[in-house]
Amino acid sequence: MSQKKIKNPNAILNEAPTVVGMMSAVVEKGGSIDTAVRDVAKNGPERSAAMFRAIVVKADTRQISDISCGISEMLSSLPAEVAAFRRSIHMVMAAAVSTELSERRRMLGDASEISLNGLKEVGENYSTSLNIPCMMIFGLGIMVPMVLMSILPMLSLGGMLGGSSIGTTPITIVTLVLVPAVLLSLIISVKEKNPFLKRSSNMDPKYIVPVLSAFPTALAVLFVTKDMQLSTLVAAVVSGASMLAYTATYVSSEKKREKQEILLQDSVFELGNRLIAGENFETSILKAIGIRTECSPIADSVYREMGICRGDSCYAIRESIGKISAGVAEVFCDVYRCSLKDVRDAGRLAVSVGRQIQDQDSVRKGIKNKLKSMTDMMTGTAAIFAPLVLGMSVTMLGPISKVMDGVEFGSISSILSIYLIELCILVSVLTSFLSGKVDIRDITYRLGLMLPISLVMFTLCSSIGL
Numbered sequence: 001m002s003q004k005k006i007k008n009p010n011a012i013l014n015e016a017p018t019v020v021g022m023m024s025a026v027v028e029k030g031g032s033i034d035t036a037v038r039d040v041a042k043n044g045p046e047r048s049a050a051m052f053r054a055i056v057v058k059a060d061t062r063q064i065s066d067i068s069c070g071i072s073e074m075l076s077s078l079p080a081e082v083a084a085f086r087r088s089i090h091m092v093m094a095a096a097v098s099t100e101l102s103e104r105r106r107m108l109g110d111a112s113e114i115s116l117n118g119l120k121e122v123g124e125n126y127s128t129s130l131n132i133p134c135m136m137i138f139g140l141g142i143m144v145p146m147v148l149m150s151i152l153p154m155l156s157l158g159g160m161l162g163g164s165s166i167g168t169t170p171i172t173i174v175t176l177v178l179v180p181a182v183l184l185s186l187i188i189s190v191k192e193k194n195p196f197l198k199r200s201s202n203m204d205p206k207y208i209v210p211v212l213s214a215f216p217t218a219l220a221v222l223f224v225t226k227d228m229q230l231s232t233l234v235a236a237v238v239s240g241a242s243m244l245a246y247t248a249t250y251v252s253s254e255k256k257r258e259k260q261e262i263l264l265q266d267s268v269f270e271l272g273n274r275l276i277a278g279e280n281f282e283t284s285i286l287k288a289i290g291i292r293t294e295c296s297p298i299a300d301s302v303y304r305e306m307g308i309c310r311g312d313s314c315y316a317i318r319e320s321i322g323k324i325s326a327g328v329a330e331v332f333c334d335v336y337r338c339s340l341k342d343v344r345d346a347g348r349l350a351v352s353v354g355r356q357i358q359d360q361d362s363v364r365k366g367i368k369n370k371l372k373s374m375t376d377m378m379t380g381t382a383a384i385f386a387p388l389v390l391g392m393s394v395t396m397l398g399p400i401s402k403v404m405d406g407v408e409f410g411s412i413s414s415i416l417s418i419y420l421i422e423l424c425i426l427v428s429v430l431t432s433f434l435s436g437k438v439d440i441r442d443i444t445y446r447l448g449l450m451l452p453i454s455l456v457m458f459t460l461c462s463s464i465g466l
Contacts, residue, residue, distance in 0.1 A: 009081035010195030013122045015045035016085040016115040017363070018327070021356045023092045024108040025334050029349050033096040034059075034067045043330050068093065084118025105352075112356055116363050122195050123367030129193065130374050130434075133186045137378065137430070140182055141423055142386045145175050145416065149393035152412070172415050180422045187430045196367070196436040207440045210242035211447070228414040229459065236421065236455035243448030250441045256294075261325040263292045265361065268331055268354035275347030281339040282306060282313070285332060289321075298324060331357070375431045382420075382427035383450040384457060390416050391461025413462055420458055424450045 019040055026036035041052035055070035057063075064070045071093065075086045088111040095107035148171045191197065218235035222228060267288040274284035290299030298320060305316035314333040322329040331353050339346035394413050428447040432439065 008192065008195060009079055010122045010126065010193070011047055012078070012082045012085050013118045014195040015048045016088055017112065017119055017356070017360045018045050019048045020088045020092060020111050020115040021353065021360070024112065024356065025331070025349060025353050027092060027096045028105065028108055028352060029338050029345060033071070033093055036092070036096070037067050037071065084114055084121070088112070088115040088118070112359065116359055119363050120366075123363070123370065126193065126195060127367070127370040127374070130190065130371075133190050134374050134378065137183055137186055138381055140179055141381060142389050144179050145419060146389055146393050148175060149390070149397065149412065152397065168411055168415065175415055175419050176422065180426060183426050187426060187433065190430065191433040194433060194436065197433065197438060198436055202439045202441055204440065207246065207444050210239055210246045210444065213242050214239035229417055232414065232417040232421070233455045233459050237452045240448045240452035243444050247441050247445040247448065251445050257324055260295055260298065261328065263295050264289065264298070264321065264325055264328045265354070265357045267292065267295065268328065268350050268357060271332070271335065272347045272350030272354060275335070275339060275343050275350060278343065280343065281336050281346065371434050375434050378427050378431050379450060382424045383453045386423055387420055387454045387458035388461055390420070391458045394462040395464050417455060417458060420454050421451065424454050
């Protein structure tokens with residue numbers, strides 16, 4: 001069978017540990033491969049769920065003989081880049097037909113390890129692939145404008161010697177149009193290759209409003225002071241403060257949610273231990289979640305939802321926990337369904353799944369730490385290093401303009417101020433993509449942090465007299 005062309009194979013490998021974990025949760029408690037595939041098709045990660053849904057549809061419409069046949073066909077059609085995904089799913093299929101519990105658990109453990117190793121390899125390859133584009137962004141973002149500032153006096157010599165002066169128009173076009181265009185193309189290429197990018201997004205245009213506040217502020221200050229650089233600085237500071245204020249609630253709630261999600265993942269172990277001790281599911285889940293102070297509101301929500309769910313405990317779990325972490329909510333639902341048959345088996349399932357979650361989280365944290373160095377470098381470039389270098393370049397043009405009588409470089413500061421605004425916007429987008437988010441709130445928050453610092457740094461450096 002011919003292999004499918006997948007736009008981003010690494011994204012499949014990123015989903016592999018989650019898919020293997022979901023299938024293992026079904027198979028370990030004695031479920032069939034058919035049930036495991038349908039669970040992934042319904043609740044799994046987006047890309048893998050789409051592939052598994054296609055298998056389910058073919059099986060239900062009798063286009064294939066059974067689910068196992070469909071999985072084999074699907075796996076054989078995948079490209080070589082996702083070999084770890086293929087091997088781990090084959091291992092799960094082998095575990096599903098094993099009659100010995102110990103052998104089944106060993107196979108499932110091997111499947112989980114294979115998928116995690118594939119994820120580690122993806123993270124290392126992606127972080128390594130960022131070196132060249134990030135260095136290009138660093139070089140283009142700083143060196144090209146700095147070189148243009150260095151050769152500007154030579155370009156202006158024509159006017160002093162009686163010839164035609166080139167002027168600042170070509171430099172303006174290169175600085176404000178060509179360089180940002182190249183940087184944007186590099187950022188898009190980085191985004192397309194990111195296997196950890198979350199496809200869900202919030203692109204509500206209302207979060208652009210604080211950015212737009214810069215324009216009337218700049219016009220008002222320019223009208224009063226007639227100073228372009230000062231108006232740009234004031235607009236950057238005012239709009240930056242507005243952006244931070246506008247997104248503060250989101251940032252605070254997102255940090256709280258991420259912390260609660262980590263604690264909920266840890267509570268899966270606690271739930272398993274209580275179920276193994278013989279407690280019922282309802283009591284165990286409330287105690288497992290509520291024992292942590294940060295999660296006590298979630299435990300209260302679970303209690304309320306359990307009271308009004310009319311026996312549909314999975315609905316109550318999704319309503320109360322799904323807002324914090326849909327993945328953990330589905331784990332609790334799986335454990336609940338298993339507890340209807342045997343409470344202690346459900347406890348062992350919870351402990352096993354909890355261990356898988358911790359292994360996945362450990363791998364992803366390691367990858368995130370590697371990417372953080374790139375993010376910090378790009379942020380430092382836009383906020384500090386670029387305005388520092390360009391500001392000093394403007395400072396050096398001051399004495400040159402006095403020597404070259406009749407040549408003015410006054411507009412250069414304004415051009416570079418606008419360029420730094422563009423650079424901050426582009427780096428905000430880049431760092432948000434590197435963190436795995438496509439969210440205008442995150443981009444706006446990052447821009448609100450970088451923009452005022454960058455413009456203040458540039459203004460101070462360009463104002464230093466030699």
